[in-house]
Amino acid sequence: MPGDTREYRARHPENGTQTGTIGIGLLGITMGLAYMAKSGAPLWVPLLVAAAAVPIALAKTLPRRSWTSIDAEHLTVRRPLSTRATPWRDIQAVELRRHWNGAESATAHDAHGRRIRLPHLNSWTVPEFHAEVDRLRDTWTRHRGDDWAARFEN
Numbered sequence: 425m426p427g428d429t430r431e432y433r434a435r436h437p438e439n440g441t442q443t444g445t446i447g448i449g450l451l452g453i454t455m456g457l458a459y460m461a462k463s464g465a466p467l468w469v470p471l472l473v474a475a476a477a478v479p480i481a482l483a484k485t486l487p488r489r490s491w492t493s494i495d496a497e498h499l500t501v502r503r504p505l506s507t508r509a510t511p512w513r514d515i516q517a518v519e520l521r522r523h524w525n526g527a528e529s530a531t532a533h534d535a536h537g538r539r540i541r542l543p544h545l546n547s548w549t550v551p552e553f554h555a556e557v558d559r560l561r562d563t564w565t566r567h568r569g570d571d572w573a574a575r576f577e578n
Contacts, residue, residue, distance in 0.1 A: 430493065433491040499512065499532060499560075508540070512564050512568040516532075516575055528553060
């Protein structure tokens with residue numbers, strides 16, 4: 425069915441505020457490094473400042489490299505360094521998890537009982553979260569096949 429294809433990604437600011445903030449921050453770091461190099465600071469000082477910027481840049485870019493997508497054949501989870509497509513017949517359960525801060529996220533379990541975290545399918549990213557999880561479960565039940573059987577108890 426055409427409505428079975430869905431993708432859940434990180435929210436991006438629509439007005440470019442985050443991109444502008446990152447650009448200004450990088451400009452400031454570059455200017456600071458140039459000033460330190462010109463003022464005769466030891467080499468390790470600018471290198472330490474540059475190394476401190478790496479985790480910040482990774483924290484901003486890595487979530488954008490992960491997402492969850494569904495179609496008529498698979499539940500696909502893309503992470504920064506890997507992609508895992510699980511056929512619907514191998515999905516055993518789709519559950520909601522409540523976190524300490526009150527947010528909820530969706531997880532699936534595969535045929536071996538392993539939990540599959542579904543990036544960006546959560547109450548913070550998806551406005552109609554519970555309705556989306558219901559759609560995901562509906563897609564799963566329609567495409568898992570008539571011969572599907574539970575392989576473990578949740």
